[in-house]
Amino acid sequence: MRALFAIILLLSGPxxxxxxxxxxxxxxxxxxxxARFVRTHGKAAMIARIxxxxxxxxxxxxxxxxxxxxxxxxxHPTTALIGKNxxxxxxxxxxPFRREMVAVARGQGHGWxxxxxxxxxxxxxxxxxxxxxxxxxxxxxxxxxxx
Numbered sequence: 001m002r003a004l005f006a007i008i009l010l011l012s013g014p015x016x017x018x019x020x021x022x023x024x025x026x027x028x029x030x031x032x033x034x035a036r037f038v039r040t041h042g043k044a045a046m047i048a049r050i051x052x053x054x055x056x057x058x059x060x061x062x063x064x065x066x067x068x069x070x071x072x073x074x075x076h077p078t079t080a081l082i083g084k085n086x087x088x089x090x091x092x093x094x095x096p097f098r099r100e101m102v103a104v105a106r107g108q109g110h111g112w113x114x115x116x117x118x119x120x121x122x123x124x125x126x127x128x129x130x131x132x133x134x135x136x137x138x139x140x141x142x143x144x145x146x147x
Contacts, residue, residue, distance in 0.1 A: 021061070022059065022062035024112075027129075027130070030057065030062060030063075031064065033056075033057070034046060034135075034140045034142075038135045038138075043066075047074060050063075050066060050076065050077065051076070060121075064141070064142050065077070066140055069134075069138070070102075071086070071099070072085050074138060087102065091116045092116040092125045093115075095116075104132045104139075105134040105138075106134075110131070110133045112129050112131055113130050114129045115128055122145075126146065127145070128143050128146065129146060130144075
């Protein structure tokens with residue numbers, strides 16, 4: 001019986017740990033899903049879905065946000081950020097990461113930006129990386145904490 005219990009623990013352990021934390025592939029997939037949605041239904045519909053915390057685009061630790069190419073937050077699950085230009089607000093190490101996000105969107109149109117930010121789940125400042133994907137005149141952003 002003890003051996004059976006050990007086997008069950010071994011088999012179930014990796015799945016629970018892996019399923020809990022989103023990875024880079026998940027972030028890219030969410031941004032691309034958002035881009036398809038914008039192309040099909042329009043920017044206004046995507047803004048409404050993000051701001052309402054629609055579970056299709058907000059999976060807790062992984063969520064979609066939208067910024068215009070001037071740096072104004074257009075859509076975010078934390079609605080207090082909407083309409084704000086936070087380009088000059090740095091991360092915990094003083095890095096103006098939002099400026100880098102806008103530069104990626106304006107430049108090659110997609111890519112990763114790394115920075116440090118307070119993880120709402122742990123309450124600690126942690127390394128985070130966000131995938132930025134330009135769609136027309138806005139950038140979609142989907143970030144993950146690096147554990």
